[in-house]
Amino acid sequence: MTGADRVRRWFLGVWSAFALAFLFLPVFIIILFSFNDNQGRFNFTWQGFTLAHWKDPFQNPDLARALSTSLEVALIATGISVLLGTLLAIALVRYRFRGRGAADFFVFLPMATPEVVLGASLLALFLVLNVNTGFKTIVIAHAAFCVSYVVVTVKARLEGMDPHIEEAARDLGAGTWATFFRVTLPMIAPGVVAAAVLAAALSIDDYVVTSFNAGQTQTFPLFIFGATRQGVPPEVNVLATMLLLTVLILMGVNVLAQKVAARRASAREEDAAPPDVGDVAEATPVVGAAGR
Amino acid sequence: MRQRSAAWLFAGPGLLWLLIFFAIPLVNQASVSLMSGDPEAGYTLTWAFSTYTDAISAYKPQFLRSFGYAGAATLIDLIIAFPLAYFIVFKAGRWRAFMLLLVVLPFFTSQVLRTVSWQLILSDSGFVVDRLKDIGLVASDGRVLATRTAVIAGIAYNFLPFMVLPLYVSLDKLDPRLVEAATDLYCSRVAAFRKVTLPLAIPGIFAGSLLCFIPACGDFINAALLGTSRQYMIGNVVQSKYLNVLDYPSAAALSFILMTLILVGIAIYGRLLGTKNLTEVAA
Amino acid sequence: MTERGRLESALERALTDDALSRRRVLGRGATLGLMVAGLAGCGIEGSASQTLASLQDEASSTRHPKAPIGDWTFSNWPLYIDKSVLKTFDKRYGGHVKYIEEINDNSQFFGKVRQQLAEGVPIGRDIVVLTDYMAAKWVRSGYVTPFDARNLPNKKHLVPNLRSVPYDPKRQFTLPWQSGAVGLGYDIRQTGGELKSFDVLFDPKYKGKISMLAEQYDSAGTVLLQQGKNPTKASVDDQLQAIEKLDKANQAGQFRRFTGNDYTTDLTKGNVAIALAYSGDLVQLQSDNKNLRFSYPDEGAMLFTDNMMLPAKVQHPYAAETMMNFVYEPKIAATICAYVNYISPVDGVRAILEKTNPDIASNELIFPPDEVRKKLYNYPNFSTAQEQTLNQAMAKVTGA
Numbered sequence: 001m002t003g004a005d006r007v008r009r010w011f012l013g014v015w016s017a018f019a020l021a022f023l024f025l026p027v028f029i030i031i032l033f034s035f036n037d038n039q040g041r042f043n044f045t046w047q048g049f050t051l052a053h054w055k056d057p058f059q060n061p062d063l064a065r066a067l068s069t070s071l072e073v074a075l076i077a078t079g080i081s082v083l084l085g086t087l088l089a090i091a092l093v094r095y096r097f098r099g100r101g102a103a104d105f106f107v108f109l110p111m112a113t114p115e116v117v118l119g120a121s122l123l124a125l126f127l128v129l130n131v132n133t134g135f136k137t138i139v140i141a142h143a144a145f146c147v148s149y150v151v152v153t154v155k156a157r158l159e160g161m162d163p164h165i166e167e168a169a170r171d172l173g174a175g176t177w178a179t180f181f182r183v184t185l186p187m188i189a190p191g192v193v194a195a196a197v198l199a200a201a202l203s204i205d206d207y208v209v210t211s212f213n214a215g216q217t218q219t220f221p222l223f224i225f226g227a228t229r230q231g232v233p234p235e236v237n238v239l240a241t242m243l244l245l246t247v248l249i250l251m252g253v254n255v256l257a258q259k260v261a262a263r264r265a266s267a268r269e270e271d272a273a274p275p276d277v278g279d280v281a282e283a284t285p286v287v288g289a290a291g292r
Numbered sequence: 293m294r295q296r297s298a299a300w301l302f303a304g305p306g307l308l309w310l311l312i313f314f315a316i317p318l319v320n321q322a323s324v325s326l327m328s329g330d331p332e333a334g335y336t337l338t339w340a341f342s343t344y345t346d347a348i349s350a351y352k353p354q355f356l357r358s359f360g361y362a363g364a365a366t367l368i369d370l371i372i373a374f375p376l377a378y379f380i381v382f383k384a385g386r387w388r389a390f391m392l393l394l395v396v397l398p399f400f401t402s403q404v405l406r407t408v409s410w411q412l413i414l415s416d417s418g419f420v421v422d423r424l425k426d427i428g429l430v431a432s433d434g435r436v437l438a439t440r441t442a443v444i445a446g447i448a449y450n451f452l453p454f455m456v457l458p459l460y461v462s463l464d465k466l467d468p469r470l471v472e473a474a475t476d477l478y479c480s481r482v483a484a485f486r487k488v489t490l491p492l493a494i495p496g497i498f499a500g501s502l503l504c505f506i507p508a509c510g511d512f513i514n515a516a517l518l519g520t521s522r523q524y525m526i527g528n529v530v531q532s533k534y535l536n537v538l539d540y541p542s543a544a545a546l547s548f549i550l551m552t553l554i555l556v557g558i559a560i561y562g563r564l565l566g567t568k569n570l571t572e573v574a575a
Numbered sequence: 576m577t578e579r580g581r582l583e584s585a586l587e588r589a590l591t592d593d594a595l596s597r598r599r600v601l602g603r604g605a606t607l608g609l610m611v612a613g614l615a616g617c618g619i620e621g622s623a624s625q626t627l628a629s630l631q632d633e634a635s636s637t638r639h640p641k642a643p644i645g646d647w648t649f650s651n652w653p654l655y656i657d658k659s660v661l662k663t664f665d666k667r668y669g670g671h672v673k674y675i676e677e678i679n680d681n682s683q684f685f686g687k688v689r690q691q692l693a694e695g696v697p698i699g700r701d702i703v704v705l706t707d708y709m710a711a712k713w714v715r716s717g718y719v720t721p722f723d724a725r726n727l728p729n730k731k732h733l734v735p736n737l738r739s740v741p742y743d744p745k746r747q748f749t750l751p752w753q754s755g756a757v758g759l760g761y762d763i764r765q766t767g768g769e770l771k772s773f774d775v776l777f778d779p780k781y782k783g784k785i786s787m788l789a790e791q792y793d794s795a796g797t798v799l800l801q802q803g804k805n806p807t808k809a810s811v812d813d814q815l816q817a818i819e820k821l822d823k824a825n826q827a828g829q830f831r832r833f834t835g836n837d838y839t840t841d842l843t844k845g846n847v848a849i850a851l852a853y854s855g856d857l858v859q860l861q862s863d864n865k866n867l868r869f870s871y872p873d874e875g876a877m878l879f880t881d882n883m884m885l886p887a888k889v890q891h892p893y894a895a896e897t898m899m900n901f902v903y904e905p906k907i908a909a910t911i912c913a914y915v916n917y918i919s920p921v922d923g924v925r926a927i928l929e930k931t932n933p934d935i936a937s938n939e940l941i942f943p944p945d946e947v948r949k950k951l952y953n954y955p956n957f958s959t960a961q962e963q964t965l966n967q968a969m970a971k972v973t974g975a
Contacts (some may be wrong), residue, residue, distance in 0.1 A: 004481065009383060011375075012378060012379040012383060013379065013383070014526060015375040015376065015379070015389075016375065016376045016379040016380070019372050019373070019375075019376045019452075020376075020391075020395070021396055022372070022449070022452075023394075023395065023398050023449075023452060023453075024394075024397075024398060025413060026398070026401075026405075026406045026407075026409030026410050026413065027397070027398050027401055027409075029404070029409040029413060030401050030405050030406070030409055038862065038863070039862035040858075040859035040861065040862035040863055041654070041859040042839060042843070042856075042859050042860055042862075042863050044408075044412060044839070044840055044843045044844065044860075044863045044864075045843060045863040045864060047862070047863070063675060069538075073550050080309075083305075084305050084306035084309055085306055085307060087301075087302040087303070087305060088302065088303050088305075088306030088307065089305035090302050091299050091300075092303065092304035093303065093823065095298065095299035095303070096299070097300065097303065103303065103307060105555055105559075106307075106310070106556070107310070108313070108506060108554070108555065108558055109318070109551060109555075109956055110310065110314050111502075111503070111506040111507050112506050112507075112509070112510065112550065112551045112554040112555065113318070113510065113547055113550075113551060114510040114512075114527050114530040114531070114546075114547050114550065115510065115525075115527075116530055116531050116534045116535065116543065117321055117530060117534070117543060117544060117547040118314075118317075120467050120534060120686060121317030121318065121320055121321045122313060122314075122317050122321060123318060123687070123690070124690065125313070125316060125317045125320070127690050127691065127694075140313055141313070143309065143313075144310065144313040145314075146311060147310060148310075149454075149503060151306070152458070152499045152502055152503055153457060153458050153461060153499060153503070155495070155499060156458040156461050156462045156495045156496045156498070156499035156500075157461045157462065157464075157465070157495075159462075159493060159495040160462065160465060160494075160495050161465060164497040174730060176298050176301075178447060180357075190460070190461055190464050191461045193389075193456040194392065194458070194460060194461050194625075195457075196811070197392065197393065197396050197457065198396065198453070198457055198503075199452065200396075201396045201399035201400065201453065202399075204399065204400055205399050205400075205403050207403065209405075211687065212686065212687055214677075215699075216648070216673075216675050216677060216699065216700075218648075218675070218676070218677065220402060221402050221403065221404070222677070222679065223406045223653065223676070224405065225400045225404055225679045225680075226652065226676055226677070226678070226679030227653045227654060227679075228404060228408075228652035228679075228837065229652060229653070229654075229836045229837055230653060230654035230655065230855075230859075230915075231654070231839075231859055232404070232405070232408075233654070234316065236402070236403065236405065240400070240402065240405060241401050242403040243401075244397055244400055244401065247393065247397065247400065248393075248394075248397070251389070251390050251393050252390065253295055254389070254390075255386055255387060255389070255390050258386060259386060262386075290340065323621065329617065329619070330959070330960050330963060331959050331960075331963060332716075332958070332959040332960055334619055335619040356973075408837075408840060411837075411840045411841075412840065412844065415840075415844035415845070415846055416844065416845065416846045417844070417845055418844065431729075435846070437841075437846060438831055438832055438846070464973050516835075517837060519832075520831065520833075520974070521825060521832070521833060521972065521973050521974030522974065523974070524973070524974030524975050528974065528975045529970075529975045531969045531975070532973075532975035533685060533970075533975075534686065534688055535680075535682035535685075536682055536966045536969055536970060537966045538963060538965045538966075539963070539967070540619060571589055
């Protein structure tokens with residue numbers, strides 16, 4: 001690496017560190033205050049260290065249920081919106097059909113609509129259709145507003161990707177679905193994963209739309225918003241921290257598992273056939289086992 | 293024929309979902325926006341287009357503010373996110389997915405908790421603000437909270453992951469050998485960036501900007517918690533009209549005006565960036 | 576309802592048809608047009624106001640006969656009850672109360688159930704707890720079911736100053752749950768001494784260091800008190816001029832912000848010296864910041880009360896009324912008060928707490944002295960249209 005490269009890499013690293021620090025600053029406060037020995041019901045000033053809140057964070061069954069409901073909703077809504085949105089994105093980029101231009105713009109509308117109107121108008125629809133509001137309607141609502149984000153994210157991946165590869169696959173006899181599953185999907189996988197992560201985040205954190213369509217079901221944000229009046233209990237901080245740690249640990253384990261798998265794979269390759277396999281693998285940007 | 297039916301197979305489910313759960317409610321809202329009445333007697337459709345003109349004239353400051361704040365926040369996010377996304381794509385190696393997850397992880401705590409944390413961090417006589425006063429970024433009798441700066445920073449903070457992810461997704465397509473090839477051909481690093489990296493990142497920049505700007509325009513929570521009445525955005529107005537004043541026609545009209553303006557903005561932005569026909573990678 | 580029928584069948588058709596063929600795609604446009612027509616015809620129903628007199632007539636003949644208590648639903652604000660009270664109730668009376676802490680904002684909750692109420696459909700909750708002005712709106716609009724007084728013998732324990740309110744003079748539709756006062760919360764280190772009057776809200780000494788409440792009943796009522804008027808008897812014009820005064824002061828930079836419940840961080844951290852605050856909050860905040868004080872000013876203070884109500888078309892009225900009666904037993908009310916730390920509407924609670932929780936019993940924020948109680952004012956009662964005017968005026972002041 002040249003000196004300029006080193007400077008560049010150093011700069012990028014420092015910038016990224018600061019950016020992540022910026023993102024996590026309030027999170028550190030949240031984690032910190034889960035250990036706060038607050039005497040009153042509010043949790044604003046540091047009053048001493050305690051592990052009391054960590055001893056039994058699930059003591060409030062409603063809070064625990066709210067959190068698990070949020071996670072379930074996020075899982076299902078992400079699944080639905082990623083499925084619908086990815087297919088829609090492919091259609092908008094790869095296919096020409098009547099109304100494509102309009103559909104292109106239409107997809108932006110849910111993002112542009114103020115949440116109050118989004119939530120309230122959807123509730124009106126449910127009432128007209130005599131659908132009881134609850135878990136299912138929350139999922140429907142979340143999937144509805146997540147689809148747009150998925151479409152935009154996947155499109156960012158698709159736009160600028162060489163369509164000739166898919167054409168080539170089709171020329172070689174692959175049908176629509178074969179092309180989709182074995183060529184298109186692996187190429188856009190990073191986009192799909194990123195979209196899924198975004199959708200999950202949106203769903204877990206949503207308040208306004210959910211508050212209209214939740215009926216008597218509680219989600220995590222609903223509980224917290226309600227609790228602000230009396231003071232958010234530190235158990236909320238504890239649960240939020242636990243959620244973060246769980247996700248981080250799972251991810252870390254995943255990375256290490258990949259490292260192990262890669263090491264094993266490279267050991268195997270060294271004993272296997274000569275590297276002309278490698279050229280083909282480079283030409284088709286198919287997602288490999290490790291990393292990319 | 294096959295092409296077209298495949299298209300509908302792919303586009304159908306998503307469009308149908310949006311049609312039922314978004315378009316129809318939206319159409320209903322459109323008719324509400326043209327109604328008049330009051331909460332006691334009820335509202336009926338009177339084709340009152342004046343609601344729209346009244347709304348525009350009465351809330352011009354809030355509209356301008358919304359677009360201004362959202363635009364500023366989006367720009368800030370782009371500046372912060374681009375090097376971060378670049379680092380994740382090219383320098384993070386095996387830890388890419390992990391770092392991407394880190395970017396989104398704050399969302400898994402609640403927005404209320406995060407914003408309250410910012411209120412605590414940025415309190416007038418707190419550590420952070422005192423240091424900012426020391427280095428002169430904040431006036432000695434000034435504050436950070438309850439200002440325009442706080443609101444924009446809050447919006448930027450909330451939407452940063454929405455910029456990072458699309459940037460990552462499009463930068464990830466870039467084959468670093470292309471940059472190598474460019475420099476081999478006596479291109480300077482900067483020019484290589486400008487001619488190779490940047491054009492390929494354009495879809496990501498476009499997508500990220502939209503994912504930040506569009507929802508930011510309708511945001512209300514940051515202005516409500518981090519700002520004063522002088523920073524209230526159109527989202528606050530719609531919220532208030534719908535929940536407090538119970539003026540449903542105005543709320544609906546304001547939403548449609550906002551949506552229309554945003555769509556126009558997208559069209560112009562898209563034209564400027566020229567994303568319409570970006571299909572070929574220099575393969 | 577025919578419009579709804581048209582809408583439903585159109586939707587059914589659109590949903591079950593094959594979305595692939597081009598004919599259906601074009602037909603979708605026609606279906607959409609039909610739905611537009613159907614929806615456009617749907618106006619928004621009004622709140623079908625009944626006069627108080629007719630409601631009161633209904634009330635005198637309401638009967639909710641004793642019925643076995645099974646599953647029933649109690650909706651309340653979060654952290655507003657000691658859950659052991661619910662267990663005790665279930666054990667004593669049988670059945671199972673589904674207690675849902677879903678009310679986190681009066682307007683948000685109303686927005687959620689408004690349409691069902693307007694259509695006269697049960698909302699699936701047997702008790703809801705809403706603040707005065709929202710309770711008044713529900714009573715005025717006929718969204719409540721009157722009590723059967725025979726099931727509420729403990730109502731006699733209701734404190735005298737809450738026995739009658741303008742919107743429910745005989746307490747036939749609402750029963751207080753907890754009260755709080757809207758007074759001055761302040762940082763004594765910043766103010767340099769105790770505050771005794773709402774004049775400080777307009778004192779230039781504190782310019783920019785004051786936060787006001789965005790709810791016009793609280794803020795405008797306080798202004799009226801500061802002007803020496805009786806806020807409970809205020810007319811719309813009185814209220815409007817109070818809002819006007821707030822607007823002028825705000826334009827001049829007197830107030831830092833208008834807040835909902837979130838003035839608490841500003842006050843605790845010293846960002847504001849004075850906040851128009853709720854008494855119950857200050858009880859809790861004092862452990863975060865020992866310099867915080869609460870004052871009932873000499874002019875008096877607005878009293879807000881959260882009220883239990885039976886929604887219209889309630890499905891388990893006997894169970895609900897039994898619970899309401901239960902929480903008015905002084906012992907039970909004391910348990911709730913010890914947990915919630917707001918002003919209990921039940922007489923005799925202080926005597927019980929003097930033995931078990933003396934620090935709570937002696938806390939003036941939870942048990943205001945009698946001279947103060949005399950100067951606690953209920954919200955005025957306005958019509959829905961008047962309220963809309965006032966809310967709109969206040970929204971302009973707060974920037975929305």
